Amino acid sequence: MxxxxxxxxxxxxxxxxxxxxxxxxxxxxxxxxxxxxxxxxxxxxxxxxxxxxxxxxxxxxxxxxxxxxxxxxxxxxxxxxxxxxRHTDPTPSVDPDDQAAWTAELVGARRAVASGVARPAHHRQITSRRIDPGLKARLREVGSCIPPEARAALAPYRPTRAAREAAVAQGQPDALSVRCEWCQAQVGEPCRRRRIDRDGYARGNAPRATPHPGRFDLAAAQHHQQAQQPAMA
Structure with a gap:
């Protein structure tokens, strides 16, 4: 005043x-x-x-x-x-490499909001709206939001998931879709190495890169059963 x-x-x-x-x-x-x-x-x-x-x-x-x-x-x-x-700093319009201009625009926006000259800038919120049908078709065409090149680069670091994806791509049953009767691994979890000592107690519980053979048999049986149901219907 x-x-x-x-x-x-x-x-x-x-x-x-x-x-x-x-x-x-x-x-x-x-x-x-x-x-x-x-x-x-x-x-x-x-x-x-x-x-x-x-x-x-x-x-x-x-x-x-x-x-x-x-x-x-x-x-x-x-x-x-x-x-x-209530203010969230919007991205300045200046070159981000120009630190002085970047800082000056941020400070100016905050001062304008604090002094009541400008309204606070809010984050854009996700609204409940229908998903674009074209987006669904695009996702079905792509198959995954992870590009194939990135998936291949991550395969050495995710051997269990890579083996699972390769089996599904070849039309083989997914072993992790069933519960393992040997190590009691739940659906979606990798099998565990259960080493038993001389007293009968488990000494190790490290994850396996490949599921137990019995789990493959259970998955194959379930896959065969599911394939027979449409034919019977």
Whole structure:
């Protein structure tokens, strides 16, 4: 606020609470200087929800004590803090290699939001809408969101999954689609090496790169049963 806006605010407050009116010219001048010194960086009003007169009105309405500059400054700080908490920095439009310009645009956007000149920028949210039918057809054509080149590069680091995908691609039954009766591995989990010591207790439980042979037999039997059901129907 400039001095004229501060004087207008004091005049508005004086109409609501005559206790703040200073009849002596010197006291009125000192009051104006004090309020302007403390509220010089607080705007009188902004386009997005802040109005110092509303803050003064709310204080006078609920508090029996005369209003002070702090009763305007506290709501203003809360207003700025709330807006910055709801603000997510949008990507600057300048060259990211220009660090000075990048930082300057971020700082300028934050100052504009904090001062009430601009609205907080929110993240775009996912809306509940129908999936594009063309996208479904594209996914069926591609088969996976992982490119084949990336899948091949990851195969040495995921031997179990790579063997499973290769078996399915060749039309063989997926051994991990059934529960292993030997090591009790659940569906989707790799088989485990169960080494038994002389006392009959398990000494190891490391995952196997390939499923147990019995699990292949169970998967083949299930695959054959599922293949027979459409024919019987």
């Amino acid at each position: 400039d001095r004229r806006e501060t004087a207008a605010l004091l005049a508005y407050i004086g109409r609501l609470d005559p206790r703040t009116i200073r009849t002596d010219q010197g006291e009125a001048r000192d009051q104006l200087a004090q309020w302007h010194e403390l509220l010089g960086d607080v705007p009188l009003a902004t386009p997005h929800g802040w109005d110092a007169r509303v803050a003064a009105q709310q204080h006078i309405r609920v508090s029996p004590y005369p209003i002070l500059p702090a009763d305007i400054g506290r709501p203003w700080e809360s207003y700025k803090r709330d807006r910055l908490n």
